[in-house]
Amino acid sequence: MAKFVFGMNQSLDGYVDHDGFAPGPVLFRHFIAQVRGLSGSLYGRRIYEIMRYWDEDHPEWSADERDFAVAWRSQPKWVVSRSLKAVGPNATLVGDDVETAIRELKARLAGEVAVCGPDLAKSLTDLGLIDEYQIYLHPVVLGRGKPFFAGPRPRLRLVSSDLMDEDTLRLTYVPA
Numbered sequence: 001m002a003k004f005v006f007g008m009n010q011s012l013d014g015y016v017d018h019d020g021f022a023p024g025p026v027l028f029r030h031f032i033a034q035v036r037g038l039s040g041s042l043y044g045r046r047i048y049e050i051m052r053y054w055d056e057d058h059p060e061w062s063a064d065e066r067d068f069a070v071a072w073r074s075q076p077k078w079v080v081s082r083s084l085k086a087v088g089p090n091a092t093l094v095g096d097d098v099e100t101a102i103r104e105l106k107a108r109l110a111g112e113v114a115v116c117g118p119d120l121a122k123s124l125t126d127l128g129l130i131d132e133y134q135i136y137l138h139p140v141v142l143g144r145g146k147p148f149f150a151g152p153r154p155r156l157r158l159v160s161s162d163l164m165d166e167d168t169l170r171l172t173y174v175p176a
Contacts, residue, residue: 002039002109006121007134008148009168015145016118018050021138026165028064035071039109042102042124044117045081048091051116055088078105080120099127122150130154133173136164 008016009023023031035041043051054069061069077091080098087093094101105113106129115121115130124130133156135148156173164170 002106002111002113003131004042004106004113004115004124004129005132005134006115006124006130007132007136007170008116008118009136009138010148011138011140011142011145013141013143014147014149015142016148017142017145020142020145021140023136023168024165025064027136027168028068030164032064032068032071035068035075035114037112038075039111039113040076040078041114041116042105042120043077043079043091044120045079045084046119047117048077048079048081048084048087052088078102080123098123102127102129118146118148118150125154126151128175131174132159135171135173137169137171139167 009021010016011020022028051072054072057066057069073090075090077087078094078101079087079091080094080102082095084093084095102124115124121130121133155176157176158171159174160170160172162170162172
């Protein structure tokens with residue numbers, strides 16, 4: 001059975017915003033290794049559309065950015081959306097009977113599956129399907145953006161904290 005993990009970069013005031021701040025080089029390399037080790041990723045529509053950036057090579061990319069793109073492209077992706085009609089390479093669209101499809105996926109896969117996007121994570125939390133939450137806490141205050149928790153915060157228990165680079169802390173929680 002797969003382990004579903006919802007993890008994202010978050011500001012001190014609780015927001016996720018890919019334009020507001022970005023991981024430094026050490027944390028970015030952590031994400032490269034993490035993506036390489038995943039059994040796949042589940043995406044909500046909005047975050048999937050942002051991540052499609054990695055589908056095309058860009059000449060200005062660093063070696064680390066190229067490595068991330070290769071890792072991201074090679075992993076299977078499932079995109080939960082009722083509005084998308086098609087998805088990119090190595091991705092499967094989940095549009096109908098989402099709960100059944102996701103439960104089957106969790107039962108069929110082994111290893112870690114990343115859950116990407118606060119709205120999708122809220123839906124899966126409501127269904128009791130998130131096994132772990134990883135908050136990559138950055139020392140910035142945004143005052144805007146999408147909250148990490150799209151609804152009421154579930155009851156959680158802290159199981160670890162790790163300094164990821166000079167200023168980012170990963171807080172790992174499981175449902176209480």
